[in-house]
Amino acid sequence: MQVDKITQLDLSLFSTDENLSIFHLLNYTTTSRGKDYLHYILNNPLSTLAEIEDAQNTIQQLQLLLPRWKHTINNGTLMVIEKFYETPLTIHSNEPTNINTFFYKLLNKEDFSLTKYSVEHCIYFIKGIKMIQQLLTNAHGKKMDYWKEKINLLLNKSIIEEILQTDNPKALADKSILKFARFLRTDFKHNINQLLHVFEQIDAYISLAIACTEHSFIFPEIQNSSQPFIDAEELYHPLLQQAVSYSFTLDEKQNFLFLTGANMAGKSTFIKAVGVSVYLAQLGMGVPAKNMKISLFDGLLSNIQVTDNIMKGESYFFNEVQRIKNTVEKISNGKNWLILIDELFKGTNVQDAMKCSTIVIEGLYKMQNALFILSTHLYEIADDLKKHANIQFKYFETSISNEKLIFNYHLKNGVSNDRVGYLILKREGVIDMLEKLK
DSSP: OEEOHHHHHHTTSSOSSGGGSHHHHHOOOSSHHHHHHHHHHHHSOOOSHHHHHHHHHHHHHHHHHGGGOOOOOOHHHHHHHHHHHHSOOOOOOSOOOHHHHHHHHHHOHHHHHHHHHHHHHHHHHHHHHHHHHHHTTTOOSHHHHHHHHHHHHHTOOHHHHHHHTOSOGGGOOHHHHHHHHHHHHHTSHHHHHHHHHHHHHHHHHHHHHHHHHHTTOBOOEEEOOSSOOEEEEEEOOTTOTTOOOEEEEEOSSSOEEEEEEOTTSSHHHHHHHHHHHHHHHTTTOOBSSSEEEEEOOSEEEEESSOOOBTTTTBOHHHHHHHHHHHHHHHHTTSSOEEEEEESTTTTSOHHHHHHHHHHHHHHHTTOTTEEEEEEOSOGGGHHHHTTOTTEEEEEEEEEEETTEEEEEEEEEESOOOOOOHHHHHHHTTHHHHHHTOO
């Protein structure tokens, strides 16, 4: 699925403040290598139904294994192994005996100390990866079978059986340490690098399995369809602790959702919740909803947090126009797209914004290969759009009680006419401050 960096930023998939990102929500990895691979997964949404279904199957089967899963491989062990292979060491070149081992230790005290420590952690890692293979015995699927076969192939060395029989790596005889070290450094380097790569994948997918379980995500039904659609029941934004859920449908009959409501009423949250859920679905992940059925999407584009560019002399409005231009160019390829637009044309005056918004909507609604969710504060343009049968109108209601704003965040049918800007100014004391100015 095509997704650009702007859309990823709009949906808070990644953030400089990790606590506010989807990545942080899903990150239960135990190693930095696993974390890096999780970042890779989230950065590369899948494009085929077969890939998505295999990812779903992988995560679901790992969920079943979670009660028996033991995190025996930690980040410290991986760091020791990496340093072991990166550090120049004097390795005993002959078959170790009690005598030559004694002299090796005597003449290479520091090297032996690092070798002993590294061999211990290599054994922990090999035993841990073997344990994972055994846990995956009855799990099947493209990824699962690849992991099991790869581990089996890479561990298919006679000396590995001897290593696996080591009950206490810390109690190894010095002679055995040198024997294992020579094997690990000279004959097993490629294998252990491959095993590390397999483990980082498993660490990342276990993280996704834990996230789906911890957050009670459900796995959506995804279909190959010539026409895009979303049918969601009680979908919500996963980053909100007390999120309000939404139920809605977008399909070929009504592929355009025109969304209105006052500032802070919930429009942006709803748009982002939809985008995040579709994005997660195309990773093979579970989604924050009660039920969800969607078509396979070829691309996802958002227009939410447009900024100006002072260095290039580009205004906010100019960048809004460029984003719309880019969107039109993208969706003209006949593929299935989801387009999310929040508060179109904020960078110009109201009359100009109304004219520009109407022209854009009148053009976009004709694109049957895409689904659109567009929010606006320009309620006036809704009347002219009601003639189009494929545009549905929804809004978030704001009520006022004792000059206090009440937001229920419930998605309703129709068009909002709430105008609460003055009340917000008054509530925050700005009106009083201005009146007191001399």
